[in-house]
Amino acid sequence: MRKINFKYYLLAMLLVLGANACQDELDLQPYQSISEDFALDSDNNVKAVLVGAYDAIGDADVYGGEVMRNSELLAGNGEIAWVGTFNSPREIFNKAITPANDDVQDFWLGAYNAINIANNVLSALEVVNEDDRATVEGEALFIRGILYFELVRFFALPYEAGQTNSQLGVPLVLEPTRGISDVNKVSRNTVEEVYNQVIGDLVKAESQLPEDNEWRASSGAAAALLARVYLQKGDYANARDAANRVIQSGNYSLLNNYADVFGRDENSNEDIFAAQVTTQDGINAMNTYFSIQQFGGRDGDIEILPGHLNLYAPADARLALFFEANGGVTYTGKWNNQFGNVGVIRFAEMLLIRAEANLRLGTTTGATPLEDYNAVHTRAGLPAAAAVTLDNILLERRLEFAHEGHKVHDMKRNKQNIAGLPYNSDDLVYPIPAREIEANPNLTQNPGY
Numbered sequence: 185m186r187k188i189n190f191k192y193y194l195l196a197m198l199l200v201l202g203a204n205a206c207q208d209e210l211d212l213q214p215y216q217s218i219s220e221d222f223a224l225d226s227d228n229n230v231k232a233v234l235v236g237a238y239d240a241i242g243d244a245d246v247y248g249g250e251v252m253r254n255s256e257l258l259a260g261n262g263e264i265a266w267v268g269t270f271n272s273p274r275e276i277f278n279k280a281i282t283p284a285n286d287d288v289q290d291f292w293l294g295a296y297n298a299i300n301i302a303n304n305v306l307s308a309l310e311v312v313n314e315d316d317r318a319t320v321e322g323e324a325l326f327i328r329g330i331l332y333f334e335l336v337r338f339f340a341l342p343y344e345a346g347q348t349n350s351q352l353g354v355p356l357v358l359e360p361t362r363g364i365s366d367v368n369k370v371s372r373n374t375v376e377e378v379y380n381q382v383i384g385d386l387v388k389a390e391s392q393l394p395e396d397n398e399w400r401a402s403s404g405a406a407a408a409l410l411a412r413v414y415l416q417k418g419d420y421a422n423a424r425d426a427a428n429r430v431i432q433s434g435n436y437s438l439l440n441n442y443a444d445v446f447g448r449d450e451n452s453n454e455d456i457f458a459a460q461v462t463t464q465d466g467i468n469a470m471n472t473y474f475s476i477q478q479f480g481g482r483d484g485d486i487e488i489l490p491g492h493l494n495l496y497a498p499a500d501a502r503l504a505l506f507f508e509a510n511g512g513v514t515y516t517g518k519w520n521n522q523f524g525n526v527g528v529i530r531f532a533e534m535l536l537i538r539a540e541a542n543l544r545l546g547t548t549t550g551a552t553p554l555e556d557y558n559a560v561h562t563r564a565g566l567p568a569a570a571a572v573t574l575d576n577i578l579l580e581r582r583l584e585f586a587h588e589g590h591k592v593h594d595m596k597r598n599k600q601n602i603a604g605l606p607y608n609s610d611d612l613v614y615p616i617p618a619r620e621i622e623a624n625p626n627l628t629q630n631p632g633y
């Protein structure tokens with residue numbers, strides 16, 4: 185797939201936007217309401233702003249890697265160790281996060297910045313060429329939906345299937361902000377309300393996006409994200425059906441060699457959605473923290489422990505991707521390309537979501553659970569299984585997506601203890617950043633902070 189050069193798109197965007205990036209630290213404003221003076225008066229300008237939204241979600245604090253890194257750190261659970269010098273990731277790894285944590289604050293700021301850009305695009309659809317309008321809207325809805333999904337998973341207690349889910353989520357800001365007043369000092373919506381908004385955005389996005397949209401969000405990406413959202417909710421029928429739509433589309437496939445999935449400069453047939461990184465623009469934060477200096481990293485801030493390595497069968501090709509350096513310390517080889525794309529959703533996940541949902545429901549939509557399980561299992565160089573259980577599928581998911589940002593969310597949805605803490609512990613939820621609490625008196629802090 186063709187790779188975008190964000191450097192030149194952003195230069196063009198800055199020429200047409202009047203965005204003021206400066207903030208007065210003595211006059212804090214709630215960041216989800218920071219004003220944006222976008223020039224949204226033409227088709228070209230709106231599309232340039234949309235490219236800016238993609239660049240914003242590719243920031244290191246968001247899908248440039250730290251969202252995924254921190255999911256792994258929160259659920260390290262004897263399988264990885266943070267040995268780096270930075271304090272913010274250490275707090276996350278130790279489950280001792282403070283409201284002043286820089287990584288938590290930067291994630292909030294980065295996510296709401298991108299949401300506001302998407303909202304600006306959605307507010308100006310009337311100037312977009314009619315032939316492109318549905319696609320532009322779908323892309324902006326996808327970006328808003330994926331960010332609210334990540335925000336609610338980190339800043340709120342987990343969704344509980346069959347419950348009212350009235351626990352506090354995050355503020356839903358659905359209109360662009362072009363001036364700051366008390367109206368912008370919004371309160372937190374409930375977890376149920378946030379999930380409903382995410383699903384609504386993604387359902388509409390799937391209906392409007394094309395199947396082939398190069399490196400951008402496609403209908404398959406929206407359906408794949410819906411499958412992930414429904415799985416997190418415990419809505420297995422909808423998770424199964426969304427994953428099945430992606431699989432049946434025929435637009436994606438497993439690569440033959442597991443190692444070839446990672447460190448890519450361009451998306452492969454297995455990538456459903458990935459943050460684009462180039463030598464001109466973008467940061468692969470997974471490389472920064474999981475890799476070593478030889479490959480552009482910081483020299484191994486995250487070590488892989490025997491507690492994880494012992495989960496693999498000796499012949500598993502996924503085990504072969506780990507490597508030793510720095511005196512025998514083990515690291516994952518998934519993130520050894522400093523300028524490689526950061527994969528967000530890939531095809532193997534759809535197979536395992538469909539397998540899990542079908543097994544839980546006793547159905548065989550699209551394929552049997554065994555068939556989907558074996559497609560992933562045998563790609564790893566292992567013999568096909570004759571039967572499969574839920575535990576088999578969950579372990580396969582754990583090994584297939586190790587160190588890709590799934591772990592804490594999978595443990596929460598399966599109600600597993602994490603480092604001695606119950607899945608719904610307050611210590612596994614981010615605090616609302618202190619900056620936001622100071623700026624907006626209507627924000628309620630999470631318990632324990």
